[in-house]
Amino acid sequence: xxxxxxxxxxxxxxxxxxxxxxxxxxxxxxxxxxxxxxxxxxxxxxxxxxxxxxxxxxxxxxxxxxxxxxxxxxxxxxxxxxxxxxx
Amino acid sequence: xxxxxxxxxxxxxxxxxxxxxxxxxxxxxxxxxxxxxxxxxxxxxxxxxxxxxxxxxxxxxxxxxxxxxxxxxxxxxxxxxxxxxxx
Numbered sequence: 552x553x554x555x556x557x558x559x560x561x562x563x564x565x566x567x568x569x570x571x572x573x574x575x576x577x578x579x580x581x582x583x584x585x586x587x588x589x590x591x592x593x594x595x596x597x598x599x600x601x602x603x604x605x606x607x608x609x610x611x612x613x614x615x616x617x618x619x620x621x622x623x624x625x626x627x628x629x630x631x632x633x634x635x636x637x638x
Numbered sequence: 639x640x641x642x643x644x645x646x647x648x649x650x651x652x653x654x655x656x657x658x659x660x661x662x663x664x665x666x667x668x669x670x671x672x673x674x675x676x677x678x679x680x681x682x683x684x685x686x687x688x689x690x691x692x693x694x695x696x697x698x699x700x701x702x703x704x705x706x707x708x709x710x711x712x713x714x715x716x717x718x719x720x721x722x723x724x725x
Contacts, residue, residue, distance in 0.1 A: 552673075558680050573681065573704065582700045584693055586639075587684035593645050594660065597674035606671055613669045617660065628722060635715060 553602035554632035555610040559619040560591035594618050595632065602631040640689035641719035642697040646706040647678035681705050682719065689718040 561567050567589050574588040596613075598606045607629055614626040648654050654676050661675040683700075685693045694716055701713040 555672075560680065560682065570681075576704055577700060580700070580703055582696055582704075584685055584696050585642075585683045585700075586686060589682045589684075591680040591682070593647065593678040593680040594657075595647065595676045595678070596672045597676075598671055599673060609669055609671050613664060613667070613672075616667055617663055617669075 553598045553600060553606065555596045555598060555602055555606055556628065556630055556632050556635070557594040557596065557610055557614045557618050557626065558591065558628040559594070559614065559624050560589060560627050562623055562625055565623045591624075591627070592618070602633070607631070640685045640687060640693065642683045642685060642689055642693055643715065643717055643719050643722070644681040644683065644697055644701045644705050644713065645678065645715040646681070646701065646711050647676060647714050649710055649712055652710045678711075678714070679705070689720070694718070 569590040570588040573590060574585065577585050577588070594614075596610055611626070611629045614629055615621060619626050656677040657675040660677060661672065664672055664675070683697055698713070698716045701716055702708060706713050
């Protein structure tokens with residue numbers, strides 16, 4: 552089994568109340584290092600066998616059509632989960 | 639400005655109704671390649687200057703205390719956004 556990761560974030564000009572709520576709570580827990588917080592979505596799509604370029608292309612297509620709202624969101628990454636281990 | 643990314647997913651044994659809703663919708667849009675979908679959260683925490691190990695350590699701490707519910711969620715990644723370009 553392979554997995555494709557799709558990361559979706561709100562466009563930078565869009566207000567992010569969830570992110571602001573987290574940003575407001577962090578200092579109360581003693582975390583002063585973070586000047587802003589944005590919250591988005593992470594999808595993990597399972598495929599049979601290893602991830603192929605065709606899987607990635609389909610995931611990009613699905614990301615634009617279903618996993619994100621192009622008016623307010625950007626698809627910031629579509630990648631093979633296995634590549635995250637390469638970081 | 640630097641950015642730390644925190645990825646949070648539901649534990650595998652936890653039912654994911656949002657992921658199932660997406661998994662059910664994909665075939666109706668012609669996407670037959672994906673056998674399962676899990677949906678989680680992606681946080682981008684902004685810091686002043688470049689991301690340091692201290693920032694990453696604080697983000698790991700904040701991820702456990704505020705950004706995730708350890709009973710049902712796992713923090714699957716805490717990393718410098720710049721490392722995503724290395725993929």
